[in-house]
Amino acid sequence: MIIETGRFGQITVGDDEKVLIPQGILGFPEYQRFCLVDPGDDTLIVWLQCLDNREIAFPLLEPKIFRPDYAARLSAAELRELKLENVNQSAVFSVLTIPEDITQMTANLKAPLVINLKERLAKQVVLQENEYSIKSEMFKELRAHLVTIRSQKRTESASGDESSQSSVIPIRNIPPSLTVKSLSI
Secondary structure (H helix, E strand, O other): OEEEEOOOEEEEOOHHHEEEOOOOEOOEOOOOEEEEEEOOOOOOOEEEEEOOOOOOEEEEEOHHHHOOOOOOOOOHHHHHHOOOOOHHHEEEEEEEEOOOOHHHOEEEEEEEEEEEOOOOEEEEOOOOOOOOOOOEEOHHHHHHHHHHHHHHHHHOOOOOOOOOOOEEOOHHHOOOOOOOOOOOO
């Protein structure tokens, strides 16, 4: 399937790259078909691109990148709904809010997007833990993580040019701890 997006131009999405979110994202229940896009721009951010509205794309980031102790605890009903035995069989992402001043970027830790990698089925769940915020500041922690990545990359030898072209991420290939590329901050 070839779709035209507002952010990434034309992309090709295979059946194994589609993600179904039956209840949609909070505030957008009418949109249920998505794919994950790596913009190829040296960031850790991936985008949840709507397949039914070219202008809708949500920036996502694994919360463990900037909050290593983060844990999404799902109810038995949520696990059944996602066809999961446990949350370790899924990828967990925070939806980001990225204002013009990126130092004010926040992550929604209270309502992560949980994706069953095998079934390509997802749900934005609202966690019961009070320790998580819908607008968690995280720029400083993310920046520290990226500095670490950059220093590690400098010590490794270059193995060729990296593509800067957007690409859809096959759901079957997403490891439980996704590391895309380093964010230039």
